[in-house]
Amino acid sequence: MSRAQIFASPDEAVSVVKNGDTVLVGGFGFAGMPFDLIDALIRHGAGDLTIVSNNAGNGDVGLAALLKAGRVRKILCSFPRQVDSYVFDDLYRRGEIELEVVPQGNLAERMRAAGAGIGAFYCPTGVGTPLAEGKETRTIDGRDYVLEYPIKGDVALISAHTADTMGNLVYRKTARNFGPVMATAATTTVVQVSSIVEAGRIDPEVVVTPSIYVDRVVQVEPRHYTVQGAR
């Protein structure tokens, strides 16, 4: 797909998701979570999904709502267990969801590799730990590394602050987190933003995600939550 398209509703924007897809979902806890795209995905009905996201949902909204709707077969994440991850915890304990725990930096770098055309990479994270078991290792210049493969998505659902009509994105504060990397790593990248401005209104020097990585944009009213009981 070439130029980014702007959609009138989240429902139209997420219509590209198919049963069995791998979906990269932005956010770190609630910050940067694309709530409206996820709600639209629940209405859309695609299931048997593999989700890649830092956490496994918080409270009852966003990713947690998608899990609760029974649409997710497997989740790859770094930190599933949190004070308010009760939806995931319950599914996991009942054996109704598969979990692959990935160190947070590997999660990011494996998606970066997918977006950058890297076939695999040697990484020092996790050497000698259970998360490296069964993986190829290699000593380079006296240090041990583990071979890690890319994580590619069929679709990325992310949230940014502002898009221009070309699809260039800027983010806000720590809500940026996985958005820029996920945008590069999926066949189709769908973005919800708080505002869309004319091309030329974002200083090219401050664009974080260039439009080439963005396929579908929808403007939504921003919704914010904070993690209750976060330490």
Add this chain to the structure above:
Amino acid sequence: MPLDPDQLAARVAQDIEPGSFVNLGIGQPTKVADHLPAEIGVVLHTENGMLGMGPAAVGDEVDPELTNAGKVPVTELPGAAYFHHADSFAMMRGGHLDVCVLGAFQVSASGDLANWDTGAPGSIPAVGGAMDLAIGAKRVYVMMTLFARNGGPKLVPACTYPLTGVGCVSRVYTDHAVFEIAPDGVRVLEVFGTSVEELRTRLAVPLAVDVR
């Protein structure tokens, strides 16, 4: 007297050089920030994409799009910078952080760290950024109680819990003593309300002494 958690946080803070780039793990290590005076210019990194993190946000300062690694709303200091996750972990893995301070279930005499999973039945493993930090920072400081609730030592000959990193810990700050993990073994740098002799009877780890 053994140190209380605030005194321990203050003790760790004493060893952080002015101008350092530092990551404080979630939980107890977060308290170290309260003992780093602004004038020493330590820059705090949070792995969810920020350098120049300020104190926890209160009242109107709370911004749901500005949180720390524990998802707590925080503030930004002048000179702060935001970046995405791959850049944030490149900073860690690439050896650009001077110090990280982490909690631990166990540390071995050779500096292996176990702090992410007890392996207990029914537990849900969650590693977050711990493995990346453990192998990435130039110096890895552990801050923990020396003994578990059941009285068993947490500085051990070999970790029994699943590892976070191998040979990665530089120093262990505990309520009873500060230990340096040196290439030739564990050295006691300082004791609080105990003696090296008493530590030798309670720990199964050979201890050299370098009390200053």
